[in-house]
Amino acid sequence: MSAKNDQLRKIARTLLAEGKVKYFLGNVRGADGFSSKPTTARTPEEANEFVWDPSCVNNMASYLHEDKKRVLKRGEEPDTRPIGIFVKGCDSRSVALNIQEHIFEREQIYIVGATCEGVVDVPKLKKAWMKRGLPVAATNTLQLSINGDEVIASFDGKQEKFAKDDVIMQRCKVCRYPNPVIYDELIGEQVEPKPDAYPDLEEMEAMSPAERWAFWTEQFSTCVRCLACRNVCPACYCRECSVQRSNPAFGPRTTPTEKMAKAQFSNKTPTMEDNFNFHMSRMYHMTGRCTNCGECNRVCPVGIPLRLLTRKMDKDVRETYDHESGLDTEPKNLLAEYDDDDPEGGFL
C-alpha cells in the first residue's frame, strides 16, 4: 500500500478512535477494481478500507448535505462533533463554498486535505485497458499512481503505463487549485497548479451563434432529466428545487404568494425546450457559486459536456467581476452583493 493511503487511514483511524469526529467521509475501492466509491466510516476498522489514489474522483463535499437531512430519533441528543471529510484540491473549494454560504460552520467540518496531481477518468481508463487486452480479473489487485506524465497501474507484480493526458479527467488538465485551500491536516507535497487559461473553451468560442445553438440543441435534447447533475453538485442543497417542485398542488386556499413560490419553471417531460430551461436555470443558479469541480459533467449518463457551461460561467464571472467562489471561508456571494461601479454592459 502506498504511503498516501497509510497516511489517510492513520489520520481517519485516530480521529474516529479518539471520537473527535462523528463519522468520516472518504473513498473505498469500488467493485469493478478501477473506480472508488464514497463511504462513511464510523469505526476505526472501517477507516482501514480508505484509499487515496488517482481513482478517487468523487467530490465528498456532496455528501455533507446528507447530514442536514437526518431526522433525530425521539429523545436523541444531536451529535455536535464535526464531520470528518477527505478532500482533494477541487473538493476543498466546495467545502469552503458551503462554509461561505453558512450551510456549515468551519468548526462543524474536520477537513483532511490532500494535494492532488489528478484523478483518472474511469471510463477512459477502462477503454484503454480493454484495448490493450489486459486481464479484467487483475483489477482485483489494481493499484493506481501518478508519476510525472504517466499513470501507472500495478497489478500482480506487473506494471502498465498510460499517458496521463489520455486517461486523466478533463478538469485536472486545467486545475488551478490542486492544493486544498482550507484544511486541518494535509497529505502530500505541494503540487504545481496549471496555468490560468481556458483552452477547453476555445473551440466553442470560435463557433457562430447558430453553430452553438445547433450544438446545444443536440446535447440538450439527449438529456433524460435524471437530475444526477443536480444531485451530485456540492453547491446544490435546496430542500425544494426550482425545477422539480415536490408539492405543486394548488387548492382554493392557496395564496398568490404560495403560488408564486411554487411556480414550475420547467415541465417534467424531458423535451428539448424544457431541458433547455432546466439547464439554463441550473447554470444561472450556479453563477458565481460553482467551483468547477466538474462532478456534474462526470455523472451525466448521456455525456452532455456540462463543463462547457460551468467553465464559461466561471470565465464570465472572473472577467466581469473578478470573483471566485470557495477560495476562503469569508462570506462572499457574487449575486447577493453589488458595487456602485459595476460594469454597465448592455443596458439601453
Place this chain on the structure above:
Amino acid sequence: MTDNNENNENFEPKIIAFLCTWCSYAGADLAGSARIQYPTNVKIIKVMCSSRINPLFVLRAFRKGADGVLVSGCHPGDCHYLTGNYFTRRRLILFKKQLEWVGIDPNRFHMSWVSASEGQGWADVVNKVIDDVKELGPQDEMRRKVVE
C-alpha cells in the same frame, strides 16, 4: 402559430416587458399620457422592483412563446428600494452572457434603465427592441412545441 409567423414581412413580434413599478412603469405611463406614439407589440408586466425579476421568468416567457423580452428598471442609484437595481444589473448581465453562450441571439433579450420622467426614452427603447426582434423573426427555439 399565427399567420404572422409564416411571413416575415408582416411579422408583428410579441414582446414581454417586465417593468418596475416606480420608474419604468411610470415612464411608460407618462408616454401614454403625453400621447407619445409607440407600437403596441409590448405586453407589460408590472413588478415592484426590477430585482424581483427572476431570470427564470425570462426563460418562462420565451418558453411560452415570447419573441423578445425586455426588462427595465430605474437608473442605478435611483432605485425606490435604494439597491434593488444593482442586484438586477449583476444578474442580468451574466444571464445574458449565458444565453449568448448557448446560441441565443443577444437581441432577443434586452435590458434597459427608464426613469419615471422619460416618456420619450421609453418609446425609443420600445422601438429599438421591436426593430431588433423584427430583424430576427419569430422566436422558435425556446418556444414549447406541442406534439400532436
